[in-house]
Amino acid sequence: MNRKLLIIGFVWPEPNSSAAGSRMMQLISCFQSKNYKITFASACAKTDHAFDLTSLGIDQVHIALNHSSFDAFLQEFQPDVVLFDRFMIEEQFGWRVAKVCPKALRILDTEDLHCLRKGREQAFKDEQTFDNSYLFNDVAKREIASIYRCDLSLIISEAEYELLTQVFKISPSILHYLPFLLDSVSDSTIKQLPNFENRKHFITIGNFLHPPNFQSIQYLKQHIWTLIKKQLPQAELHVYGAYASQKVLQLNNKQKGFLVKGYAENVSEIMQQSKVCLAPLQFGAGLKGKLIDAMQNGTPCVMSSIAAEGMFGNLQANGFIADDIQDFVNSAVALYTNEAIWNDTHKNGFNVINTRFQVSDFQAEFMQLVFDVKSILKTHRQENFIGQMLQHHTLQSTKFMSKWIEEKNKD
Structure with missing residues (x-):
């Protein structure tokens, strides 16, 4: 029986519009190389530029924010692996995945470090030199918490990997450097x-x-x-x-x-x-x-x-x-x-x-890591106590806010 991957997208992938869209298609290809049954779900409206995932045999599902219908969907699908497309998606849906499918491996694709981009943008607007006072912003608090809550976070840039391990002091055991995955130019x-x-x-x-x-x-x-x-x-x-x-x-x-x-x-x-x-x-x-x-x-x-x-x-x-x-x-x-x-x-x-950036240099190693971490998931999580703590405390507020919004929307 094929293993199942659920990708929860911030947007529907548009490889001709953005690097993020190309990146998502590369990740999909990785999992297809191991014959995963893939479902792509998003609460975002689909544009004319969105890639037709059904052409690759991928199911497309529209999901609702702050709604228990997603829990029912999870219960039925029972994914082995869940991939969150950016930390905002993990914030929104991560607690539901942890509750309904606790044995599913949770992977965060950061795309890029949003806190780094936001900090640099603010420093630029302020006409100031970027330093850690700009890096340690509110987005950083959310994004780093999301990284800790996940079992594995994919980092696209060596510079950002170094920033996470050296400045934020995050253990390499929950990070994986995975750049663009490209074919060679002959x-x-x-x-x-x-x-x-x-x-x-x-x-x-x-x-x-x-x-x-x-x-x-x-x-x-x-x-x-x-x-x-x-x-x-x-x-x-x-x-x-x-x-x-x-x-x-x-x-x-x-x-x-x-x-x-x-x-x-x-x-x-x-x-x-x-x-x-x-x-x-x-x-x-x-x-x-x-x-x-x-x-x-x-x-x-x-x-x-x-x-x-x-x-x-x-x-x-x-x-x-x-x-x-x-x-x-x-x-x-x-x-x-x-x-x-x-x-x-x-x-x-x-x-x-x-x-x-050769796909052959990274794909097999990444998919082996997914298999390895999944096989020792309980131990892996025990060694990430900060992640367990954040899962227990921080997401309680997210969960109850979401439930409050759901009830409010019934009025």
């Missing part, structure tokens, strides 16, 4: 990609609902693009991303070559047409999907240190890392105009993908 694929001469213009891309991406677009327009355009008057910047609101669309300026294109149906195609990718993120966390897309398609990047965090390890970046505005501009112009520099950094990206 020599034959590389040879087929457009070369320096057959590409033109700059590109930036990112889901506009994600605050770091929108701020990055504003930063590009206000501080960077004018300086690049002055040196490269024929160049254009093509801005792609899902969910372009009116405030995004109004940034479009055809005269200045700042073109808001909106949703990208085929990211690989537009990346291959572009000569240089720009990613001047001023805050954020996790690994950046836009950099992965650029490397897979041979498009060199100019990026901030925050954008590059956790991506390259000891390897050479597929471009330049620059936080100073003039350094960023100079790097962008150099990549755009110097074929030798472009070719070198173009090759670096393939090396990063093939060295650091």
Whole structure:
């Protein structure tokens, strides 16, 4: 009999809209490699960009927040493993899973550390240097508690793994480093990609609902693009991303070559047409999907240190890392105009993908860990006393608040 996995999604996966969507599809593939019967459940409304999970044989279930119908659903499904998509979902549904299916392995996919992103965003708004006073915010208290309550938390970035173990002092026994899981880029694929001469213009891309991406677009327009355009008057910047609101669309300026294109149906195609990718993120966390897309398609990047965090390890970046505005501009112009520099950094990206993010290097180890922890679950939980304590106390308030909301909604 196949083991059963329940994924509770913050949203329905949209791999063409966000790195989070791609990440979720990679996790699904891991469990399918071990023949898990998978059900994906979410309380979120489904958009036109959502992936059709039924095409992969995955059941899709819409669930209600703060409603005991979810308990009945759990009772019937009886999953062996439950995967929470971000800590907010664990807060909402974790106590119900613990109550109805106490023997189910509870896994949290953090996506990125929300407390790190929020802290950096606040420091940016305050025009202050980010430090632990910004890191130890209210989101951190919630997110770290969620990590402790789960049996295993998946961490996408080495930098964030180090932060959790060294700063928050969380035991590695409940953490697992699992980056993007990618196929290698073959020599034959590389040879087929457009070369320096057959590409033109700059590109930036990112889901506009994600605050770091929108701020990055504003930063590009206000501080960077004018300086690049002055040196490269024929160049254009093509801005792609899902969910372009009116405030995004109004940034479009055809005269200045700042073109808001909106949703990208085929990211690989537009990346291959572009000569240089720009990613001047001023805050954020996790690994950046836009950099992965650029490397897979041979498009060199100019990026901030925050954008590059956790991506390259000891390897050479597929471009330049620059936080100073003039350094960023100079790097962008150099990549755009110097074929030798472009070719070198173009090759670096393939090396990063093939060295650091191979699915074959991580998938089997991860699935073995799931099996191992599940087989010693009682002992594993006993060794995580803080998690037991938080499960007992903290979620009592969440549980009774949820029950109060459910009763209130009956009125």
